[in-house]
Amino acid sequence: MNNNLIIETKHLTKRFPMGKGEFTALKGIDLTLGKGEFTGLIGPSGSGKTTLLNIIGSLDSPTEGEVIVMGSSVGIMSAKEAARLRKENLGFIFQSYNLLQVHTVYENVEFPLLLLKLSSSERRKMVHDALEWVGLTDKMKQKPPQLSGGECQRVAIARAMVKRPSLVLADEPTANLDAANSHNILQTMVKLNQDLMTTFLFATHDDKVIGYLRRKIYLKDGLVDKIETA
Amino acid sequence: MIKFLIKGLLRDRSRSLLPLIVVAIGVMLAVFMRGYINGIMVDMIEQTARFNTGHVKVMTKAYAENIDQIPNDLAIMGASELQAGLEEAFPDIKWVSRIKFGGLIDVPDDNGETRSQGPSLGIGLDLFSGSSGEIERLNLSRSLVRGTIPDTAGEILLSEEFSEKLKVSPGEEVTLIGSTMNGSMAIYNFIVSGTVRFGNTSLDRGSVIADISDVQKALDMYDSAGEILGFFPGGYYSDEKADPVMAEFNEDFVTENDEFSPVMLRLRDQEGLGLFVNLAGSMGAIVTFVFMVAMSLVLWNAGLLGGLRRYGEIGIRLAIGEEKGHVYRSMITESLMIGMAGTIIGTAFGLSLSWLLQTYGLDISEFTKNATTGIMMPNIVRARITPPDFYIGFIPGVISTVAGTMLSGIGIYKRKTSQLFKELEA
Incomplete structure (x- = not known):
């Protein structure tokens, strides 16, 4: 097995029940993603990019074929194993940030580390590092409602990165941001990708994001339409 | 976390x-x-304990078996000696003797003829000694509507409702017509000292309250009492307190073949109170x-x-x-x-x-x-x-x-x- 391989999909098919029939969201996808990639799944709504991201993130399972993430087959893992994979190796960034509104920036970023049962001194150092990466050390005591959209998304990035995961999955991370904030966020992610060798996989149709991607996987109607490498 | x-x-x-x-x-x-x-x-x-059952009650076995009929012919004889014995054996408990009785209350006119008449249910209890606590126990002072609480022999309290029905007022004379302990007719005159209202229909309908010594005289029950009631300190019934007292008493006093031997019952054993x-x-x-x-x-x-x-x-x-x-x-x-x-x-x-x-x-x-x-x-x-x-x-x-x-x-x-x-x- 290639040690640099983070994700491998083999003939991945996903069907959803729809009325009396079925809807095929993914039609036999074959893909590989290596360590340190900065890659995007690009396509219009309904092309299957979010479904693919869900399966890679062990939030869903394939109907047919195989998806191997960090050496583990998503299709056959238990809910507990899937939770452990997410807890230890994956980071998520959402379009609408999804921060815990009553908790401070510090506490939001600290939360994934609580699940890893790290000591408070370890947590403190890692949270400070993560906030430093995204330039929010001065806002750590503030709560999400006191932050701008760009700042919230930077908190979400810090939360995804704090445990230094191997893979970060970002679903339309700039959809709610203006151009300036989008570029700011993307530059932060590029820097983290380069500094920490974290693999980033985006689901997007935003040109601003696409401009930063080193590999672009175009999806159309559940199939890989083309792949471009910068 | x-x-x-x-x-x-x-x-x-x-x-x-x-x-x-x-x-x-x-x-x-x-x-x-x-x-x-x-x-x-x-x-x-x-x-119910204060008026009727006590926390524990001593009666003769035969009286206990027929208690609904208030059978004073089966009452305890030598009640004062038994009460003294109870006070010595169980000094924490307050013991009082009572006689319940039934009869007619007759109100005569100026010529001695019956003006009005009605059935009554009476209680004879210690009103005069001052140490029995019965006046407080039955809340007589606060229940008094007219007149005063009896303080001399021959005085009686009627329930207010009963006195209104009989059209009798404090200071007037009434006659109790009942049955003596020996089964003969008892006729005894009382002066109504006052009227009371307890706020309980069964008590207010036809109640008569007199000192136990007067009732003993009226019913030929010298040194006798239908019941000796025991009240626990603190004023609340509990099985934990009643059980050992009853067990000890009944072991000492109950004789299998003597229906006049005294027997003790707990509150829960009476009137369906269990x-x-x-x-x-x-x-x-x-x-x-x-x-x-x-x-x-x-x-x-x-x-x-x-x-x-x-x-x-x-x-x-x-x-x-x-x-x-x-x-x-x-x-x-x-x-x-x-x-x-x-x-x-x-x-x-x-x-x-x-x-x-x-x-x-x-x-x-x-x-x-x-x-x-x-x-x-x-x-x-x-x-x-x-x-x-x-x-x-x-x-x-x-x-x-x-x-x-x-x-x-x-x-x-x-x-x-x-x-x-x-x-x-x-």
Whole structure:
């Protein structure tokens, strides 16, 4: 097995029940993603990019074929194993940030580390590092409602990165941001990708994001339409 | 993690305040209702004890067997000696002799002819010695409507309703026509010293109260008494106190083949009061259960609403890698904290209300004025705070909060993780 391989999909098919029939969201996808990639799944709504991201993130399972993430087959893992994979190796960034509104920036970023049962001194150092990466050390005591959209998304990035995961999955991370904030966020992610060798996989149709991607996987109607490498 | 949960609870009032208020109100009502119902039931038991059964009662075996007929021919002879023996053997208990009797009260006119007449039920008790406590026990001073309490021989109290029916007033003479202990006719004149109203229909309908020495004279019952009643210090009946006293007495005095040998009965053995005593004992459990079910339903719904509101938070926690079981357990831990806090607040308020009702009471004499029940209801109801009131609220408070959360939290397990992104982006 290639040690640099983070994700491998083999003939991945996903069907959803729809009325009396079925809807095929993914039609036999074959893909590989290596360590340190900065890659995007690009396509219009309904092309299957979010479904693919869900399966890679062990939030869903394939109907047919195989998806191997960090050496583990998503299709056959238990809910507990899937939770452990997410807890230890994956980071998520959402379009609408999804921060815990009553908790401070510090506490939001600290939360994934609580699940890893790290000591408070370890947590403190890692949270400070993560906030430093995204330039929010001065806002750590503030709560999400006191932050701008760009700042919230930077908190979400810090939360995804704090445990230094191997893979970060970002679903339309700039959809709610203006151009300036989008570029700011993307530059932060590029820097983290380069500094920490974290693999980033985006689901997007935003040109601003696409401009930063080193590999672009175009999806159309559940199939890989083309792949471009910068 | 606990710290994280506590911070969430303290900061997110919509998550904690509604359940806290529900629990606090529920527990307050449960504690108060328990104290209130306990107070009423105990008061009813004690009212019956004061007028009728005592906490323990000594009679002859034959009298006890026919007690409904008030068979004074089977009364205890040498009652003063037996009472003295009881006082020596059980000095903590207050012992009093009484005679119940039935008869006609006849009111003569100026010519000595019958002006009015009615059946009566009388109690002869120690009104004159000053040490028996009977005047206070039967609350005669406060029940007095007209006239005075008898203080010399030959005086009698009539219930106000009875005196109105007979058209007799304090200071007038009445004649008791009854039966002596030996079965012959008894005719004895009394002066009505006053009238009383107890607020209990059975007592107010035709009651006569006289000093026991007068009744002994009237019914030829010298040194005899139908019943010797024992009252526990503190004024409350309990099986724990009554059982050893009864066992000791009956072992010493009951003779198998002597129907005149004295026998002691507990309050619960008389007038079907056993069921009532049991009910009073289980009332706390009944009230607790009712409130627990009601609060569980409310908190279940509150939990469902809270769960819907926290869908995003739960979703992100699952996405980050928290296991469903862990999320579920953390919600239960939160509910435990809310349950404990709500219970402490509710118990404090419930006890305060109970204390007010225990101290000041609530006058319900207007409501019981025309009551037809035979149960002796006190005119002033009071709550009664007992040690379980301090902790009983934790049962409905904590159990219902946890049960409500457990029911509403089942949704976490039913939820498909794959819906996360869609829900989170919605």
